[in-house]
Amino acid sequence: MSELVVLGLKLGFLALLWLFILFTGNVIRTDLFGRKVPAAELVAQPASGAAPAPNQPRLSRRALKQLPHTLTVTHGKQAGLQLPLEGGVLIGRSSDCQLLLDDDYVSTRHARITLSAGGYQVEDLGSTNGTFVNNQRLTQPTPFGPGDTLRIGRTLMIVEK
Amino acid sequence: MSDVVGYRRRRGVEAFMLIFAIALGLGGYVLIHLNRDAELPAQWPWAVAALTGIGLVVHIVVRWRLPYADPLILPLVMLLNGLGLAMIHRLDLGTDPVMHSAELQLMWLVIAAAACCLLIIFLRDYRVLQRYTYTMFLAGMALLLLPLVPGLGLEKNGARIWIHLGNYSFQPAELAKLVLSIAFASYLVDKREVLALAGGRVLGIDLPRPRDLGPILVMWLVSLAVLVFQKDLGTSLLFFGLFVMMLYVATEKPSWPILGTLLFVLGAYLGYLFFGHVQVRVSSWLDPFSNYDQNYQVINAQFGIAFGGAFGTGWGLGRPNLTPLAKTDFIAAAIGEELGVAGLLAVMLLYGLIVARGLRASLVARDPFGKLLAAGIAFVFAIQVFAILGGVTRLLPLTGLTTPFMSQGGSSLIANWVTVGLLLIVTHQVRRPVADQSFEPQQWLEAETTQLIPVGAGAGSPRPGASTGSASSGVGSEETAPITPITPISPDEGGDEPTEVVQLPGGRP
Numbered sequence: 001m002s003e004l005v006v007l008g009l010k011l012g013f014l015a016l017l018w019l020f021i022l023f024t025g026n027v028i029r030t031d032l033f034g035r036k037v038p039a040a041e042l043v044a045q046p047a048s049g050a051a052p053a054p055n056q057p058r059l060s061r062r063a064l065k066q067l068p069h070t071l072t073v074t075h076g077k078q079a080g081l082q083l084p085l086e087g088g089v090l091i092g093r094s095s096d097c098q099l100l101l102d103d104d105y106v107s108t109r110h111a112r113i114t115l116s117a118g119g120y121q122v123e124d125l126g127s128t129n130g131t132f133v134n135n136q137r138l139t140q141p142t143p144f145g146p147g148d149t150l151r152i153g154r155t156l157m158i159v160e161k
Numbered sequence: 162m163s164d165v166v167g168y169r170r171r172r173g174v175e176a177f178m179l180i181f182a183i184a185l186g187l188g189g190y191v192l193i194h195l196n197r198d199a200e201l202p203a204q205w206p207w208a209v210a211a212l213t214g215i216g217l218v219v220h221i222v223v224r225w226r227l228p229y230a231d232p233l234i235l236p237l238v239m240l241l242n243g244l245g246l247a248m249i250h251r252l253d254l255g256t257d258p259v260m261h262s263a264e265l266q267l268m269w270l271v272i273a274a275a276a277c278c279l280l281i282i283f284l285r286d287y288r289v290l291q292r293y294t295y296t297m298f299l300a301g302m303a304l305l306l307l308p309l310v311p312g313l314g315l316e317k318n319g320a321r322i323w324i325h326l327g328n329y330s331f332q333p334a335e336l337a338k339l340v341l342s343i344a345f346a347s348y349l350v351d352k353r354e355v356l357a358l359a360g361g362r363v364l365g366i367d368l369p370r371p372r373d374l375g376p377i378l379v380m381w382l383v384s385l386a387v388l389v390f391q392k393d394l395g396t397s398l399l400f401f402g403l404f405v406m407m408l409y410v411a412t413e414k415p416s417w418p419i420l421g422t423l424l425f426v427l428g429a430y431l432g433y434l435f436f437g438h439v440q441v442r443v444s445s446w447l448d449p450f451s452n453y454d455q456n457y458q459v460i461n462a463q464f465g466i467a468f469g470g471a472f473g474t475g476w477g478l479g480r481p482n483l484t485p486l487a488k489t490d491f492i493a494a495a496i497g498e499e500l501g502v503a504g505l506l507a508v509m510l511l512y513g514l515i516v517a518r519g520l521r522a523s524l525v526a527r528d529p530f531g532k533l534l535a536a537g538i539a540f541v542f543a544i545q546v547f548a549i550l551g552g553v554t555r556l557l558p559l560t561g562l563t564t565p566f567m568s569q570g571g572s573s574l575i576a577n578w579v580t581v582g583l584l585l586i587v588t589h590q591v592r593r594p595v596a597d598q599s600f601e602p603q604q605w606l607e608a609e610t611t612q613l614i615p616v617g618a619g620a621g622s623p624r625p626g627a628s629t630g631s632a633s634s635g636v637g638s639e640e641t642a643p644i645t646p647i648t649p650i651s652p653d654e655g656g657d658e659p660t661e662v663v664q665l666p667g668g669r670p
Binding site: 010011017023035 | 185291501
């Protein structure tokens, strides 16, 4: 190939390389400020429930339908709060909990609701003040279904279909 | 809480930039053959299919699992990989029996991209990693010190940073980078307040308490051990620098980087005094021409970059093969020779942009663990690229680090792709529009109960301060209550019912 073509290709390649960087800059510029989303659009999405329990057992579609799917706070500061169960909820005051309880008697990671083969279970995660199902303090993972009352600190919760 | 701020998905932008990046990598590959033989390479359809396939699969996985992930990280990484592959292929052609390490590297790229995809598919929420602080810490340390195990470690080119498993050799430190950034991030989330607040003030600098110095001293000693026994300057610098920078990010105290720099200078000086391999590196940095044979590699890299000039010799027209280890440590010198300073600066800028995207994710992150993790990953890349490119261009003493994504080598490629996978996961969680869960401080105060003061200590009086004290502390701090081994009080025993509420002056009416 002639020298001139080689030079042209060389400079052309470098120009494209820098054009890529300019494009990147432009994407960053248009991405600087987020977009405002009305909060109402987000209701369908669980607050931070992207991660279901790691060892979620596979249940048949039918069995899943019969399970409760909402956790409702009935007493306490956050009474009325509803949360989809979706395979598991971590309850506590740490930011990685799906249900962040505003309650002085709740530990950082207090309790966990998990989906097992027989339905939902509650498990205490070594909390200070304990986790209670129907006023029985938990010592082991305990089944938890509609009709049971879960108490953590001064907050009462039930599950509903 | 009427509006929340979120980011657009921008997957279309990612697809476009990805195609652009792959086209640039392939363009380099085609130009090599055009410049050398004036014809298209015989296997060009395969190269196009392979790179496009990798890009397509990763893009689809990201689109499926992480729709809000940062749109720029993947194209930047693919471009660096494409340029690296083309340059390795070019160096293959330069050897007399033509080597085929670019094909092998392409295979490693497939494995690395697959590892990244698997991580993205199986770990969507990075926050679960926060639970394994000390396990991660121990695993990282073990990986870092694994090459010292007799029989397993392997000494290559003067540094003992390899282990061999069967026919393959592997650099465990590459994986340790990722594991230790996770460990540091979750450790600092727990401890940042005590590290930031406790301690005295000397000469206007807040010094931490002596007992809080434990972790930084452990890291310093491990880094020194790596320097002394593995003879690897780069790894040692990388891990200590990473830890110090993350401490700074977590505590916002300038005393940490100052202390870290002092410790580093002390360690480096001791290393220089006592170890020959450090002295060799320093002399080849400050005065390479004093010993031409010993500093042959560094000198040749300088000649190569000088030969390239501003715009380079063009793909395939330089002589980068003269530099030993041009495919691994000195691939940046090869780029500098054939693409010139313009190309080398562009490559540096690409790394800078990856770092900037990581820091951006860190700024936007709502939870401290995400903040620290993204910052840590960004710093790993920043320190590593600074150290190796600084070494190649003789800004710093040469450290035997790999150039991320470009250097030949499977373990580095896999570790870096997995790191990028984790960064993508963090950016997805961070950029997703989520109703803001963190309370404003004002709301916190209003929601908090007035301090309970027990009057007439009954059978199980509540511990004073235990109820309200921990409520206002941030998410990062551990609860104070579990430390006291008093029998837990449950409301059934009438224990934690507030006996009497005493209004404090200035409290709520």
